[in-house]
Amino acid sequence: MADRKIMVRVDHLKKSFGKLEVIKDMSVEILEGEVVVLLGPSGSGKSTFLRCLNQLETVSGGEILIDGQKITERHVDINKVRENIGMVFQHFNLFQNKNVLQNVMLAPVQLKVMDKQAAEQKAYDLLNRVGLADKADAYPSQLSGGQKQRVAIARALAMNPDIMLFDEPTSALDPEMVGEVLAVMKELAAEGMTMVVVTHEIGFAREVADRILFMDGGYLVEEGTPDEILNHPKEARTIDFLNKVL
């Protein structure tokens, strides 16, 4: 563990929306290949924390380093940074005006990291991997929720990111579709992808996470292995939360 490089370093992060302080003080380090799950009651700042990591939200204080690069400074080319950070959203956010193949190919082609042919090949490989190669010509509106989310994962992977962020990827899904998305995520974790996952799927956290961060009220309350957090929580707020969800 000690010789793995630090992929994400968050140092005294603060984030406010107007007067509302959503993240009060967060410091975390995430190692390469680590799967970190963020747990916590709604409104605790989990999603905001995740969105700060790729600067979809600008921070109000503190700093974030991705692979050693300080990304919270003004002169940083944030688009370049984001190419290395894939994100999967609760509501999928597939491009409605593009078919599945175009959704996956768009960024690599537009950002000229691959030519069209290579991008198409890569897109088919990724769609195969998430089991949706036969849907390449379909439009997002023709897919089920689970299929949409698997396409969204393929789209994020098309840029060959070093880090994947998941913002409640299964919260908008019908129960019978949760499994297919979690299966893809498990596979990704097994391949050594660095993952930061906001989820309410305790089972996923228990099985896949290397570390669980428990957040409440804009603070990191407790962190540890799934066994430490889920079976032997120390903090009252963690115990209280787990009593409600387990």
Next chain:
Amino acid sequence: MLSILKSYGIMLIAAMGKTIELCLISLCFAMVIGLIFALCNVAKTRWLNVIGTVYVDAVRGVPLIVLAYFIYFGVPAGVQAAGFANFRLSALQAGVIALSMNCGAYMAEIIRAGIESVDKGQMEAARSLGLTYGMGMRHIVLPQAIKTMIPSIINQFIITLKDTSILSIIGFPELTNVGKTIMGNTFKSLETWAIVGVMYLIVIVSLSKASKRLERRLNVGR
């Protein structure tokens, strides 16, 4: 009625052609103006918002007829006073400028509403992949916005077509102006204005019918 059609028919048709020409040229410019100011208005930069708001409010706050007088008479007078004695604007040029500016302000609002109707997650997803704001607009947001905008754009097209009649006051030979000439020659006001009215009606009704069909076609498949 028949005698008017017989002696002035060709003139009326030519005037209708001029009317449509003026309208189409203005509309093209208005789309560009509208897009520019709509993008100003949805931008996250404060001074761009101010530019967009000032333009839309200023142009919408002035009657088209006043705008037309200002551009046809006022602007050349000002430019001549500034030392360019030969500066002139033709009625067509002034008409196109006035109509484009006017229509552009309304178009800016239509396009802004269209952009805002697209789910914010679409742009966020684009940005999360490393695409720039401009790429997200061009490839993702605007193509989706256009669909919701089409009925309003066609409505604006019809309004602009009718607004061309206002430019008869600066002497542009569009349909209403030619109607005035015919009335002056024949003194048959009832027939003349009935004919002119029906001509507008035919063009506008066929336009809105065509737009309904276009709308239906665009809704197929999505």
